[in-house]
Amino acid sequence: MSPSESRRASRGWWDADADAYQAEHGRFLGDADFVWCPEGLREADAHLLGDVTGKRVLEIGCGAASCSRWLRTQGAEAYASDLSAGMLRHATQGATRSGVAVPLVQADATALPFAAETFDIVCTAFGAVPFVADSARVMREAHRVLRPGGRWAFSITHPMRWVFLDDPGEGGLVAVHSYFDRRAYVEEDDHHVPTYVEQHRTLGDRIRELVAAGFVLDDLVEPEWPDGHTETWGQWSPLRGRIFPGTAIFVATKPRN
Structure with a gap:
């Protein structure tokens, strides 16, 4: 799966699925809230x-940009970017509903249209990183646009979830795939054209991408399923969430020297 095929599939998928995605998950994500993962x-x-007060923050793969709007309410100078025009359309609608607007940019996360050392923080909650064939380039772009001492944080599906079927029930508790099989998950149309692509990397792969880009890894957060959380989101469910992690959040810093 080439980077161009992956990019084309992602843009088409999220443009077409934007309405359905927001209808299903918009309430959970909120109009101006920063939710890192389905665990809540x-x-x-x-x-x-x-502390984001007064910080210049870029959210990549922002979707409807609810995270950026929350950051704005906390005093950050927030900017939001996404590959999908369909998702950015929902970002505009979210700004109208919430009364909180942030600048929106349609951009590829592997080629950010910003000068070097422009931002104090770059972040994304399940945006861009899982869908990009050359995710190491996303790390390098985040490093490039960050100021020294800046922070890069992103959440993805926990890599160990690739061992199991995307089944929130008991069928999703049985290991069926190799953790080390790094082939992308691909859906195709009737003409065998990729329509949805999601990439798999191991935890070690992600850490090596960060280190190679010049980052120092500060934390790796694996959110536990909270008591009282009964909602199912795709393959995330209380049953599976109480047994093994569904999300990995990486927090890294660009050194000052």
């Missing part, structure tokens, strides 16, 4: 980005 971990509680 919120930045307001986790503080993985630190």
